[in-house]
Amino acid sequence: MNAVxxxxxxxxxxxxxxxxxxRTLAYRSIGEGRPxxxxxxxxxxxxxxxxxxxxxxxxxxxxxxxxDYSGLGLSTGQPTYNPAEMVRDPIDLMAALDLGEVVLGGWSLGGLVAQVALAVAGERISHLVLIGTNPPGHMVKPSEQLFYDTAVIEHYALKEEEILFFEPKSEASRKAAAESAARIAERTEGRSPPVPIAFARANIGDGPRNPIFPADAVLEVLKTTTKPILHLGGDHDIIFxxxxxYALNQMLPTLQLITYPSAGHGPQHQYPRASAEHVGSFVRSTG
Structure with a gap:
């Protein structure tokens, strides 16, 4: 680990x-360098x-x-899970913290938000880093019902973490799930309150739908942008x-795809060091 x-x-x-x-947006900042x-x-x-x-x-x-998004965790304001409205949080935070041009990342729902941000505020973004998320438009492979059945459980145990974010069929992935959960639990003070379960259940639906991200304008931006885009995924993501x-190969001119083996919706938790190094290499080698 370097000195900084x-x-x-x-x-x-x-x-x-x-x-x-x-409204008040709660945030944390670590490290120094490119935001x-x-x-x-x-x-x-x-x-x-x-x-x-x-x-x-x-x-x-x-x-x-x-x-934390508006109205959730430690942030105040009106909560929403509509990416077109959620996008004001990262955009406002960029301005409030005077970040200049940023690398914008998003995991799952956050990846949908990041794609909208590229469409409406691309001048603020140098690179897009997407993790376990979905492109706009029709899905060639939809989400699995197992996600909808599991995501509405109020308190996730390790079993639910394995189902949602890892690959339960893989012993190595299950081991990684336990190790990741232990690292996350190390923070014991100043934690954000969990998202209210009633709000989550009201915003998920009861089964797969297609498309899940009907944003034609965003897809057109992805097809024409010069901004480098990276997607980190697992080979068995039950959500996205x-x-x-891969169905959009040759349609998105700047997209790079990395898919981790025996992994699910949270590849950056199963492969934290490799994921960080891939992001660093991607940003350094493109521009």
Whole structure:
């Protein structure tokens, strides 16, 4: 670990707050260097990210910023799970923290938000880093019912974590799930309150739908952008199957795809060091 990153750890990063447009956004920042802003998943707060992944990104020379969406976690305001409305949070945070041009990342639902941000505020974004998310439009492979049945459980045990974010059929993936959960649990103070289960259930639906991200304008931006895009995925993602990205080969001119074996919806938690290194290499080698 380099000298800069060694004084910044995700587990102990202090909560910080900024007032923006009549609401308070809570965020944490670790590392120094190029700003990388991360949008979290469904039912996510700042505390669902694996510290090993965040610290790995800091080691790669990024200033890594995580945050809670409006009205959720430690942030105030009106909550929503509509990506077209959620996008105001990362955009406002970029301006409030005077970040300049950023690498914008998003996991799952956060990846949909990041894609919308590229469409409406592309001048603020140098690269897009997407993790376990879905492209706009028709899906060649839809989500599995197992996701919808599991995601509405109020308190996730390790079994649910394995189903949602890893590959339960793989012993190595199950081991990685336990190790990741232990790292996430290391933070015991200043944690964000969980997303209210009633809000989550009201925003998920009861089964697969297609498309899940009907955003033709965003897809057109992805087809014409010059901004480099990276997607990190698992080979068995029950929520947003990676096959939907491969179906767009030769249509998206700047897209790079990395798919991890025996992995699910949270590849950056199963392979935290490799994921951070891939992100660092991607940003350094494209522009």
């Amino acid at each position: 990153a060694s004084i910044h750890h995700a587990v102990s990063a202090p909560n910080q707050f900024v007032e923006v447009s009549g 990388l802003l991360l949008c979290t998943r469904f039912r996510g707060t700042m505390d669902v990210w694996d510290p090993a992944f965040l610290d790995g990104l800091a080691d790669e020379g990024f200033r890594v910023i995580t945050f 199957p990676v096959e939907n990205w």
